[in-house]
Amino acid sequence: MISGLSDLELAKREPIVNAALKEFARKGYDEASTNEIVREAGVSKGLLFHYFHSKKELFLFLVDYTLEIIQREFVDLINTEERDIFARYRQAALLKIDMIARHPYVFDFIGVAALTESAQVKEAIQSRTHTLLALSLSRFFDQMDTSRFRPGIDVKRAMRIIIWTMEGYERAAQQELQTKTVSQLDYDAFLADFDAYIDVLKGCFYQ
Amino acid sequence: MISGLSDLELAKREPIVNAALKEFARKGYDEASTNEIVREAGVSKGLLFHYFHSKKELFLFLVDYTLEIIQREFVDLINTEERDIFARYRQAALLKIDMIARHPYVFDFIGVAALTESAQVKEAIQSRTHTLLALSLSRFFDQMDTSRFRPGIDVKRAMRIIIWTMEGYERAAQQELQTKTVSQLDYDAFLADFDAYIDVLKGCFYQ
DNA sequence: AACCACATTGACCAGACTGGTCAATAGAAT
DNA sequence: ATTCTATTGACCAGTCTGGTCAATGTGGTT
Incomplete structure (x- = not known):
């Protein structure tokens, strides 16, 4: 559970979250527009800033949100017992394509977030992404048969x-x-x- | 020779041209900023609009400019007699990497330009890019041994x-x-x- | 009905930035 | 000194920015 939010609270945030993922994934932190996000989500400007008190807070929430999804629906499902490189890759690729079908912007978003140069969020991001990405990537490539x-x-x-x-x-x-x-x-x-x-x-x- | 400009005229435009290629390649037509271009080029705002009377004209100039470079320093140098797929690709890849070293933003720019959705330039672009890209790509893939x-x-x-x-x-x-x-x-x-x-x-x- | 607590709205803000203009200046050539 | 063009940067109206907040809507409880 992210930030201790109930399912109801998460459900109400969802249109905003999806629109924001899309907008940030396309334009990066600085160039993304909160106006565009609320337009796409079909809610008022006030509501976004009622739930997420600032653009930065929204962005950092999305980082946690996407990392959690990636962990739960991708990393955790990879069978690390499988040492054959093709079997492993087949599994990972299928899981990833599955995830893209369900969450189209998650991987694009986290990729943009991890590489962002924006001074406002750079520090906060790197501490969060480095852990998962470095760890899961090295685990993925190591000990291949x-x-x-x-x-x-x-x-x-x-x-x-x-x-x-x-x-x-x-x-x-x-x-x-x-x-x-x-x-x-x-x-x-x-x-x-x-x-x-x-x-x-x-x-x-x-x- | 592009638009009948002399070498001297082209040389003076060069800082602007390079800065503009970079900015458009990074952000696309709409999001690119003329202020950022002149800052990067180290010239005044007025000079840009003295040479190129509008953002649109600058962009369209760059399309012709990059297409001409690609034609002259890439497409024309590909030996179409070579039918072996590896020899052909080796040649093309080396030419391309050479070009990226000399003109870092040319391929990125033309890629962004060809796919732009901006209503202001879309039509003008497509007539120019389609000819070269479609033709050279099909010629490149056809008749491979x-x-x-x-x-x-x-x-x-x-x-x-x-x-x-x-x-x-x-x-x-x-x-x-x-x-x-x-x-x-x-x-x-x-x-x-x-x-x-x-x-x-x-x-x-x-x- | 009256009241409450909360969800949601959108007009509004100051400030930044937009593409573009133009009178003023600098510099070179005569 | 004069004339030419190359170049500057302050300035313009207009748009968009992230963010605020008083007002309104909504559903439940008494």
Whole structure:
């Protein structure tokens, strides 16, 4: 539970929260407009500042909010027992695409927030994001099983190629999600497509 | 020669042009500030509007300017006789990284310009960018020689993996260029590194 | 009905910033 | 000294900023 808010209180904040995530993700802290947020959320200006007493407080709330979602619906669900790089990535990529479908702006927001240069929030952000991001990333990459690679393969570069492929696929999938609506049929075809890419990579690097 | 300007006239505009490319690339048309441009360029407000009579005219000048640079220093230098996908991509990637070192904001600017939603310039932009981008992209991808791929390889997906790897490498290189200065020593090491990636991919897909 | 507690509104504020203007100045060439 | 252009920066009206607050709406309790 974030900041000890009840479910009711969170539910009432939701239109504002979603609109704010979108606006901050698009424009960053300084360039984001509270007027645009309330317009998008369909509420009055006063209400935003009734719930969140300042733009800065709203932004910092969103950092906690998104980190909590990422932790709960992404990081915690990754099976760290799985040491095979493809199985691990497949799992992570599918979880991430799932999350983007449900919370379209969460990853974009936290990415923008973590890199913000705005003096007003920079310090407060870094202490919060560094913990999770550094920890979860290092945990994600460490202790990967590379024993199944073909002998003679340049493992370091092979892993980077795998990562870039996953990132590329993710970007393509995200772009498609922005236009189409999510349906089960799409999902099956999409999954088969994704697995086909993994098969190509496996055929490359595994013996 | 752009708009029939002499070399002297172009040279005097240069600080403004570079500052404007940077500002538009970062913020897009609407959010970019002419005040920020003149501050970065180190010239007075009046001078900008003496050379370019409006923000819109400045922006459209930059579109022509960058398209001409891209054409002259990138598109025209690509050897379309080369049908091998790796040789072609190696050539293009190296040209592009060269260009980013010399004109850091040109590709970012034209990317932002081509996708701008701003009503004021959208129409004028699209007629200019579509010609070059569509043509050069299609020419780049067509007639690629795939005969050297190992039999049984999923060629379509293999090509996408190659593209995503090139894009990933390019992003990494661009990020490094932003911090370090360009020196020949770096360049040799970088080229060897890049070729090592190509070798890994060739080992994957070629027989 | 009367009262209360709280949710919600939107007109309003001072101040910052916007693209753009223009009379005044600086500097070079004659 | 004169004339030319290159360059400046104070200034403009207008828009947008984050934030305030008295007023109004709403639903529940007596």
